[in-house]
C-alpha cells in the first residue's frame with residue numbers, strides 16, 4: 001500500500017544547509033537556516049539555560065506525562081513575557097495559554113482553534129511569509145489569501161498596499177502578522193502602522209493571529225512585543241503563537257505556547273480546554289524538558305537577569321553585524337545597502353536574483369536562499385570580508 005508514495009524533495013532551506021555542510025570549501029559561508037550562531041559559528045546553549053538544566057537534572061524525580069496544557073509556571077511566565085507584566089488583558093483574566101511543541105506547535109494549535117470556530121476560515125498571510133506557515137495552517141483545512149507586505153524596490157514595507165489588501169479582510173477572517181523580525185524580510189511595522197491595523201481589525205472584525213518567534217532579537221524583549229501589545233490592548237480577541245527556540249536557544253527542545261486573548265475570562269478558560277482537546281488529537285501532551293527550563297529562567301530572578309543579559313548581547317551582536325555588513329557591502333559594490341541596518345532580527349533579503357544567489361553558492365560556496373534571504377547571525381569576523389567580496393564579484397559579473 002505505501003509503495004505508491006513517491007520520494008518528495010527535501011525542505012528547500014534544510015536541503016541548502018545540508019549542501020553547505022557537505023561542501024569541502026574551507027571558506028564556505030552558511031547563511032541558510034534561521035538559527036543564531038556566535039562568532040565561532042556555533043549555536044550556543046545560553047548559560048542561564050545550562051544552569052537551569054543542571055538544577056533540573058538534580059531535582060527531577062519523574063518523567064510522568066506533563067498536564068495537557070503543559071507546565072503552569074511556564075504558561076504564566078510566557079503570558080507575562082509576551083504581554084507584559086501590567087497587561088490589562090492579563091489582569092482582567094482574559095488570557096489563557098497552552099504549552100506547545102515549539103512555535104510550530106503553537107501555530108498548529110492556533111489553526112485548530114480557528115478551524116473549530118470557523119471551519120475553512122480564510123487566513124491572510126503576508127507576501128512574502130515564512131514558507132512553513134501555509135502547510136502548517138493549511139493542513140488543518142484553513143484557506144489563504146495574501147496581503148502585499150515587502151516592496152523589493154524600496155526594501156521596506158509597502159504599507160499602503162497592505163492596507164488596500166486588508167480592506168478585503170472581513171469578520172470571520174484571520175490576519176496572520178509577524179510580531180517582530182519578519183521572516184524572511186526583516187522589515188517590521190512601526191507602532192503607528194500597528195495602530196492602524198488595530199483600527200482595521202476593530203472596524204472590519206477580523207481576528208489577528210500573531211506569530212512571535214523572535215522576541216528579543218530585534219530591539220529588545222519589550223520593544224519587540226510593543227505592536228502585539230497594542231493590538232491586545234485595543235481588541236477583544238487576539239491569538240498568539242510564541243516560540244522559545246530562538247530567544248532561549250531551545251530549538252531542539254520544542255518549546256512554545258499558544259496564547260488566547262479573549263473577550264472575557266470564561267471564554268479564555270473555554271479556549272484552553274479546546275486547545276487541550278486539539279493537542280490530544282495531534283500529540284497528546286507537550287514535551288517537558290524545554291518548558292521546565294524556560295519556566296525556571298522566567299521565574300528565578302538571578303537566572304532571569306542572566307538570560308536577559310545574554311539575549312541582549314545576541315541582539316546587539318546581530319545589530320552590529322548589520323552595521324558592519326552595510327559598510328563592507330557598500331565598499332565592495334558601490335551600492336546602497338543601508339536598508340539592512342533598518343531591518344530587524346536574523347533575516348534580510350540582499351536584493352539579489354535567484355541566479356546571483358546560485359552563482360554565490362556554486363562559485364564562492366556562499367549559501368543563502370534563492371530569494372537572497374540571509375541569516376545575519378551566520379556572519380562573523382572571519383567570513384564577513386569574504387562574503388562582501390563574493391557579493392561584489394557576483395554583482396559585477398551582472
Ligand SMILES: Cc1ncc(COP(=O)(O)O)c(C=O)c1O
Pocket residue numbers: 034101102103104105130183211213243244245251255256
Ligand atoms: C516566522 C516563524 N514562526 C515560527 C517559527 C517556529 O519556530 P519553532 O517551531 O522552531 O519554535 C519559526 C522558526 O523558524 C519562524 O521563523
